[in-house]
Amino acid sequence: MDARLTFIHDHAGFHPDRAALPAANPVVKLSGFTRRFGENTIIDGLDLEIAEGEFVALLGRSGSGKTTLLRTLAGLDPSDGQAIQIPRSRAVVFQDARLLPWKKVWRNVALGLKGLSGRVRAKAEKALGEVGLDHRLDAWPLTLSGGEAQRVALARALVREPKLLLLDEPFAALDALTRIKMHDLVLALWAAHRPAVLMVTHDVDEAIALADRILVLDQGRIVAQERVDAPRGERHDTARSLRPRLLSLLGGGHGGNPGDASVILFPAAHEARG
Ligand SMILES: Nc1ncnc2c1ncn2[C@@H]1O[C@H](COP(=O)(O)OP(=O)(O)OP(=O)(O)O)[C@@H](O)[C@H]1O
Numbered sequence: 001m002d003a004r005l006t007f008i009h010d011h012a013g014f015h016p017d018r019a020a021l022p023a024a025n026p027v028v029k030l031s032g033f034t035r036r037f038g039e040n041t042i043i044d045g046l047d048l049e050i051a052e053g054e055f056v057a058l059l060g061r062s063g064s065g066k067t068t069l070l071r072t073l074a075g076l077d078p079s080d081g082q083a084i085q086i087p088r089s090r091a092v093v094f095q096d097a098r099l100l101p102w103k104k105v106w107r108n109v110a111l112g113l114k115g116l117s118g119r120v121r122a123k124a125e126k127a128l129g130e131v132g133l134d135h136r137l138d139a140w141p142l143t144l145s146g147g148e149a150q151r152v153a154l155a156r157a158l159v160r161e162p163k164l165l166l167l168d169e170p171f172a173a174l175d176a177l178t179r180i181k182m183h184d185l186v187l188a189l190w191a192a193h194r195p196a197v198l199m200v201t202h203d204v205d206e207a208i209a210l211a212d213r214i215l216v217l218d219q220g221r222i223v224a225q226e227r228v229d230a231p232r233g234e235r236h237d238t239a240r241s242l243r244p245r246l247l248s249l250l251g252g253g254h255g256g257n258p259g260d261a262s263v264i265l266f267p268a269a270h271e272a273r274g
């Protein structure tokens with residue numbers, strides 16, 4: 001643990017040994033999790049807990065291992081004998097909707113659901129209704145806009161009522177207005193279904209707008225976290241102070257990359273701003 005990290009944790013009020021807050025009812029628990037590709041250690045002794053129904057955003061520079069971590073939590077990658085706690089019911093939405101083009105929209109949503117076909121279709125229809133697409137049940141995926149395709153992907157994820165919803169930059173490819181609508185939609189779906197969410201994003205403002213807690217991944221570990229307590233929709237002041245600090249950690253201008261000395265100074269800079 002270097003001084004930079006200690007500083008960050010001190011600032012946030014956390015002890016360095018408790019990089020991720022212990023959760024009351026964790027649905028996810030990783031302790032000292034490590035993931036290597038050949039010689040490269042991508043995740044390096046990472047601790048993480050996510051509570052039931054908690055909305056967590058994960059930030060980190062490109063190549064820092066966000067998708068690698070998400071794939072582990074999705075159970076898509078081998079855990080190499082390490083003890084990881086993840087719920088049985090999980091769903092993932094990636095940046096691209098990954099719909100099967102030869103199946104109609106409702107069949108994409110119903111994929112893998114078991115039961116009588118009428119019931120399965122009704123379930124898919126209900127889920128598509130929740131994302132505002134019940135009029136496109138019989139459409140072909142290639143006729144959907146990017147935003148619509150992502151809404152179908154969300155419906156497909158939620159139709160199984162997962163305890164853990166994993167989102168990997170789900171709105172990165174969408175225009176600004178569509179993104180804002182998707183934020184409202186995700187919050188509405190989260191409120192209705194209450195899965196724990198881990199959302200990877202490059203967008204600091206998106207993280208602040210949506211999450212209960214924001215984590216920053218760097219060099220294979222969670223190096224900073226912030227709880228966002230202000231009610232959603234009333235986070236302008238929070239964003240004003242939090243945005244530059246998060247951008248600093250991500251190397252986004254306010255002090256260069258996370259290894260820079262200026263980052264070590266950021267608690268003082270923050271305090272100086274009041
Ligand atoms: N299957 C793999 N085999 C070898 N290396 C891999 C594999 N998957 C990921 N990596 C490497 O692990 C590192 C982290 O990749 P990862 O996709 O998790 O980053 P990321 O934080 O999601 O980046 P981005 O923000 O660009 O999506 C990268 O250096 C990548 O090349």
Ligand SMILES: [Mg+2]
Pocket residue numbers: 066067068
């Ligand atoms: Mg990625």
